[in-house]
Amino acid sequence: MKIINIEAFPIRVPLVKPIVMSHITVHQSDNVLVKVTTDDGVVGWGEGVEATDLTGETQASIRSAIEFIGAQIVGEDPMRRTSLWADMNKMMFSNDTAVGAIDIALHDIAGKALGVPVAELLGGIARRSVPALTMVGSGVPATDIETARSKYDSGYRWFKVKLGIGDISDELETVRGIRAALPPDAVVSGDANQGWSEQQAIRFLRGLDGLDVRFIEQPIRQGDHDAMLRVAHASPIPICADQSVHSFADIASFWRSGVAGISLKLVKLGGITGVMRGAALCESLGLSINLAGKIAESSVAAAANIHCAAAMRAIDFGCSPGNQGLSGDVTTKPLSIVDGHYELPSGPGLGIDVDNIGS
Known part of the structure; x- marks a missing residue:
């Protein structure tokens, strides 16, 4: 199995009512979904959540990082999650949200390929x-x-x-x-x-x-x-x-x-x-x-x-x-x-x- 495509989709996640915290009030979040497709037709989904107050990453920076990292792992075996995680962390400094979104999608693919929930x-x-x-x-x-x-x-x-x-x-x-x-x-x-x-x-x-x-x-x-x-x-x-x-x-x-x-x-x-x-x-x-x-x-x-x-x-x-x-x-x-x-x-x-x- 090989990765043939990685796509990033900006989304807006709305709340019924704002959540008030000490330093910020959250009305919505502008996040990024990632879709990883394999040559076997298995699709995995992940998500990167904008967190400017925690990680410093915006929707735009998460999307750019997913696209940059994703282009470099096309052709790789998605089942090699540990190795790919280490490789992705070396490709860009301090882009944990983007790496994490792709990592979630790779786990989704592995579970689907093996017919088991990710927790297994x-x-x-x-x-x-x-x-x-x-x-x-x-x-x-x-x-x-x-x-x-x-x-x-x-x-x-x-x-x-x-x-x-x-x-x-x-x-x-x-x-x-x-x-x-x-x-x-x-x-x-x-x-x-x-x-x-x-x-x-x-x-x-x-x-x-x-x-x-x-x-x-x-x-x-x-x-x-x-x-x-x-x-x-x-x-x-x-x-x-x-x-x-x-x-x-x-x-x-x-x-x-x-x-x-x-x-x-x-x-x-x-x-x-x-x-x-x-x-x-x-x-x-x-x-x-x-x-x-x-x-x-x-x-x-x-x-x-x-x-x-x-x-x-x-x-x-x-x-x-x-x-x-x-x-x-x-x-x-x-x-x-x-x-x-x-x-x-x-x-x-x-x-x-x-x-x-x-x-």
């Missing part, structure tokens, strides 16, 4: 149902507490409160209120998206002392490793690093540091191959894993996330594919959440069919 290629299926880590966060405590209650009643059990968007006292009230309002089987976490200073972060985290909160993600700006460690050591709540991690070396830098876990993303680590390598590294270092999509992604990237989650030994900090809250998608049957869970797609490859690129 990643070491076997550990779980077929993945709890969805759902986002809550308007900056208004009463609203967020009621939203969390309603989502719990509809089947959700994992919650992440968006923080760093309002007054610290109000946000402490929100997290305390959500924790008090939900039964013990609910997992409550938070994500400050770099929204606080070191002093503000420590104040907030100490305000949660004694509460059953699983983790707080990226409380301060990336780039100050020592400050991140000081916050982690001062915090009674486990800390998860997201924007502070862009490579395997960054993951390793948090070993025995006081930071408890790492947020792994397809766009940061180069697709499925990179995420699964990152998961293995986290496990070896005793770091918990949060597996997250980049808001917003279609069901293509979301499916890749679900397959990774299905194959990982443990995801102690939850899984949040980025297709939650879309108003449109590119697949025949968009991935959906039922009773608070994603079910692993049952078909070969990613288990999804792209049919609506124009939306």
